[in-house]
Amino acid sequence: MNGLPAAEPPASSSSPPPPAPDPFNSLPDDLRDNTFSLLSAADRSAAAAVCHSWFQADSRSRLSLTVGNCYAVDPQVAVEKFPNVRAAVVKGKPHFADFTSFLPPDWGAYALPWVEAAVHGWPHLEELSFKRMVVTDECLQMIAATFPNLKALRVNKCEGFSTTGLEAITQACRNLRELDLEESTIDNNPLSHWLTNFPESLETLNFSCLTWELNFTQLERLVSRCRNLKTLKLNNHIPLENVASLLRQAPQIVELGFGKFSDGSDPNLFANVKAAFAGCTSLTRLSGGWGNGDVPEYLPALCYLPAFSCVCEGLTSLNLCWATTQGTGLIQFIRKCKNLQRLWVNDLIGEAGLSFVASTCSKLQELRVVLASNYGYVGPAVSVKERGLVAVSAQCPRLESVLYLCRRMTNKDLITVARNCANLTCFRFGLPEPNPDYITGRPFDAGFRAIVESCKGLRRLSVAGRLTDAGFRSTGELADSIEVLSLAFTGDSDIGLNYILKGCKSLKRLQITDCPFGGRALLANAARLETLRYLCMSSCKVTMLECMLLGDTMPRLTVEVRKNAQLKSVPPNSLVRSLYVYRTLAGPRSDTPESIQIASI
């Protein structure tokens, strides 16, 4: 402070005085912690390696922790190293497991060891999130018993628990603000009172994944008592008139999701829905399970869209992936949504629909176009093609994130998109088959090269369609900022994979399916694999022997291979169906099921 011997610069010198020896030492702890709290996890990890006192400061002051792979570290180690954590996120299965049967159902990722460690070692815990893990009722009961002040519980894409566990949480955690069960598989215990006695502090409630009809009286009481409720995501089976009734009790709502609604008996349904939505002046995010008209018990919901249209102007986020009925109602609705920043639709929107999106949604930042067939649509194919993407890229200057599953594409159009959207951070592109440019017949080398060259901030890329080794070379050389890379049905040989592993400086996660890559590139770049969080490969040409060699050469990598549960071991010469390679500090895990083999000599 005052006592620091900071030398005054000599009058003739223009350089500042040399820094005093470790000025950080003079800072009081709270000031140092304050500074550290402004650093990202990556910067903190560098800071912790500077010297002992910085190491201790980081350890003491880390309030928020994300464990990207639950098997990368022992939960006990995490808890001992960072005793003051308030918010923890633990992730299990890789993202890849979402849309393929990449991992067997009994693969693992158990939350229990983490809950046990947290319960003993994180007394200040207020927020806990699990993603793609097995969470049991026992876990939830332990959390409820130990953390009555829990503010947020997020259990996303998890399984293994029931409403018994939920009851423990809602009864004990009376200050709970957020309960988010997105896409989890949850069993119903009809005797559970989880819904009856909810804490009134609730601001976010997402139970869209529940597959049974809830007691509406209880739900209504919950909504009316939680005056701070901002986000409400309902499940299927709620009649539309009941949705309207809930909205009347919660006009302050900011985000609404509803499942497929069933036919009600209200003769004035349209007017009631319209009036209910008119009251929701704060609504900015909307997602819906708009029923498929072919399924009798679900309303052809698109005919009710006009009743919602009063909220269009205020919407910033709209998810219509589930709108699996065709009709112009959708487009009329979107044409009123001038302020959309995020739009998720399926390919039934068609090229014409996308051109309306382009001309209406000038503030669009994120566009997803998924396949209606993945959402239960069984009618004649509509699909989108290249013009839709080009139109949006040309008229939406703020576009940053694109997921586009379409029927065909050309290099020229990819190059146009690259030029129009240099700010892309995420570009996930898919074709139904490994097709080339449909006009020239050439592979997409030039198109993807343009994307990686132009979009200097690109962090996520999914490549589809034909790409040659040369195409991979430009990706490897130019895609400096890519952290997540997915390859499907593409590539010519191991050389392509070699380019990726030798380049792509920032790569953290690599997912490969149905590509002609063997293990040679993996073995040649074994050390590189330690710089990734994980590598997933499915239906490629890697042999068991190559996996064993990899596991043997790199003892800190766990190489997991899918095997037939009846076999003792995968034969060395056979091609592995799938492999999952990840770095770990904790050594090979001890809870592998029969359908997984950890490969080593």
Added chain:
Amino acid sequence: MAAEDLKKMITLKSSDGEEFKVEEAVAMELQTIRHMIEDECADNEIPLPNVNSKILSKVIEYCNKHVHAAKPVADGASALSPAEDLKNWDAEFVKVDQATLFDLSLAANYLDIKALLDLTCQTIADMIKGKTPEEIRRTFNIKNDFTAEEEDEIRRENQWAFE
């Protein structure tokens, strides 16, 4: 001008005896002083034994700017919004040598000036961002008391498990 003369002035005295007259409104930016004024236990002269004159004059400069920036400027001379102007001013304000920066941070902490504390902490954090441990050490003249193995292990643990 007469109104200015009637503005109540507070005298702040640095550790090395220098006196600074400031408007009461400016002195109130220092929360520790504010409490003293509001509790009416402040004389017109307040000693600050933990802050020297060099740092105190900079602190006062900062508070002066921020108090007066809250008032709208009638002439509209700047092409930027007042908020952007202030941001640019702040950015220039913290372009000082390291020792002064840390002293400012300590003073902001002691005098409880949240905005200045946030600004200085962010500036220090920005000096850490994107650097390797060795680069950080060089920036702040810190002695490395880890062995190479220890350093590797720490980096690995943090990167593999907690990033």
